[in-house]
Amino acid sequence: MAVKQVEFYKHNLEQEDIEQLMAVLNSTFLTTGPVTADFEQRFGEYTGMPHVIATNSCTSAMHLALEALGIGPGDEVITTPMTFVATALAIRHTGAHPVFVDVEPETGLMDVSKIEAAITPRTKAILPVHLYGCMVDMRGVFAVAAEHGLRIVEDAAHCVEGARDGVRPGQLSDAVCYSFYATKNLACGEGGAVAVHDPALAQRIRCARLHGMSSDAAARYKTPYRHWDVQTPGWKANMDSIHAALLVKQIDRLDDNLVKRQALADRYREKLAVIPGISLPRERGKNACHLQTVWVSAEQRDWMLHYLQEQGVACTVNYRAVHTLDYFQKTYHHKPEDFPIAHDIGLRTITLPLYPKLTEEEQDYVIDVLTTAQRALSLEESPQGQLQSV
Numbered sequence: 001m002a003v004k005q006v007e008f009y010k011h012n013l014e015q016e017d018i019e020q021l022m023a024v025l026n027s028t029f030l031t032t033g034p035v036t037a038d039f040e041q042r043f044g045e046y047t048g049m050p051h052v053i054a055t056n057s058c059t060s061a062m063h064l065a066l067e068a069l070g071i072g073p074g075d076e077v078i079t080t081p082m083t084f085v086a087t088a089l090a091i092r093h094t095g096a097h098p099v100f101v102d103v104e105p106e107t108g109l110m111d112v113s114k115i116e117a118a119i120t121p122r123t124k125a126i127l128p129v130h131l132y133g134c135m136v137d138m139r140g141v142f143a144v145a146a147e148h149g150l151r152i153v154e155d156a157a158h159c160v161e162g163a164r165d166g167v168r169p170g171q172l173s174d175a176v177c178y179s180f181y182a183t184k185n186l187a188c189g190e191g192g193a194v195a196v197h198d199p200a201l202a203q204r205i206r207c208a209r210l211h212g213m214s215s216d217a218a219a220r221y222k223t224p225y226r227h228w229d230v231q232t233p234g235w236k237a238n239m240d241s242i243h244a245a246l247l248v249k250q251i252d253r254l255d256d257n258l259v260k261r262q263a264l265a266d267r268y269r270e271k272l273a274v275i276p277g278i279s280l281p282r283e284r285g286k287n288a289c290h291l292q293t294v295w296v297s298a299e300q301r302d303w304m305l306h307y308l309q310e311q312g313v314a315c316t317v318n319y320r321a322v323h324t325l326d327y328f329q330k331t332y333h334h335k336p337e338d339f340p341i342a343h344d345i346g347l348r349t350i351t352l353p354l355y356p357k358l359t360e361e362e363q364d365y366v367i368d369v370l371t372t373a374q375r376a377l378s379l380e381e382s383p384q385g386q387l388q389s390v
C-alpha cells in the first residue's frame with residue numbers, strides 16, 4: 001500500500017501536440033479555419049464518417065444535430081436516464097422533451113425492448129448513449145426507428161473507438177456526437193463534434209454552428225471581400241484552431257491508448273471479481289474502455305466513495321440517474337422509481353481511475369483500498385459507524 005495518491009485522470013498530450021498548438025499560436029489565425037478542417041478530415045477517416053463538423057462541446061453537437069433534423073418545441077425524444085445530464089439538456093435546448101426508458105440491469109445501457117412502449121404521436125427521435133465505452137444495441141434501435149419513422153442521434157461521448165455486432169457509432173444513425181472534454185479518451189479541454197452521412201444535413205449543421213452565417217471567418221479572410229448573409233438564426237458553437245491543434249495528432253494514438261486501457265480494465269475485472277460486494281457492468285461488443293465503474297451496495301456507496309478519497313484515490317460517480325435530478329423531478333413529475341433500474345445503478349456506482357498513464361502499481365493500490373474498505377464493511381453491521389474506526 002505504498003502509493004498514496006492516484007489521480008482520476010491524466011491527459012495524453014505529447015510534445016507533437018504542443019508543437020501543433022505552437023504552430024497555431026505563432027500564426028495569425030486562431031479561430032475556425034484550416035486546422036479545424038484538417039481535424040474534421042482526420043477524425044472522419046478514423047470514425048468512418050463522411051462528414052464531421054467540429055464544435056465547442058458534445059452538448060452543442062447534440063443540440064445542433066437534433067435541431068437540424070427538425071426537432072423542436074413540443075416534440076419528444078426518447079433517451080436513457082443513465083447518462084450525463086447534457087444528453088437530456090441538449091434535447092431541452094431544442095424545446096423538445098426528453099422521454100426516458102429504463103436500462104438493462106447487467107450493462108446500464110438503454111433497454112431497447114422498452115423503446116416501443118414510450119413512443120407517442122409526438123416522438124421524433126431516439127437518442128441512445130453508449131455508456132462507459134460499450135455500445136447500445138444499434139441494430140435494435142435502428143429496427144424500431146425504421147418501423148416508426150424516427151430519427152436517431154447517438155451520444156458517443158464515451159465511445160469513439162467501440163463497436164458492436166459489426167456496427168460502429170454513427171453507422172446506423174442520422175448523426176453521432178462526440179466529446180473532447182478534459183477527461184475523455186480524446187481530449188482538448190473543451191470540444192466536440194457531430195458526424196453525419198447526409199451532405200445537406202452536414203451543411204445545415206455547419207451553418208448553424210456559426211450564427212447561421214453563409215461564410216465563416218476563414219472564408220471572409222480571403223479577397224476579394226464577399227458579403228455574408230443569414231438565412232436561419234444559428235448558434236455560436238464552432239471549434240477554434242487552438243483546440244483542433246491539440247486533437248489532430250492525438251487521433252493517431254487513439255488505438256495504442258485503447259490497448260493500454262484495455263489491459264488495465266482486464267486487470268480491474270480480474271482482481272475485483274474476487275472482492276465480495278463489488279460487481280462490474282457486463283461488457284458488450286468492443287469496449288472503448290472509457291470509464292471503469294464498479295457497482296457496490298446502495299447503503300455503502302457514499303461511505304466507500306469517501307473512504308477511497310480519504311485514502312488518496314480520486315473517484316467519482318457516472319452517474320446518478322438523470323430523472324432523479326431536481327429539475328427533471330420537478331418539470332416532468334418523475335419519481336425515482338419511474339425508472340427503477342437506472343435509479344438503482346445510480347445509487348450503487350463508483351467510477352475508478354482508468355487512463356493510459358495509470359501504472360499497475362497505482363491500480364494495485366486502488367484495488368487494495370477497495371479490498372480494505374469492503375473487508376471493514378463486512379465486519380460491521382452499520383456502514384455509517386465505520387467512518388471513524390477504519
Ligand SMILES: *Cc1c(COP(=O)(O)O)cnc(C)c1O
Pocket residue numbers: 056057058059060083084086087129155157158178179180181191192
Ligand atoms: C461528457 C459527456 C457529454 C457532454 O460532453 P461536453 O463535450 O462536455 O458537452 C455528454 N454525454 C456524455 C455521456 C458525456 O460523458
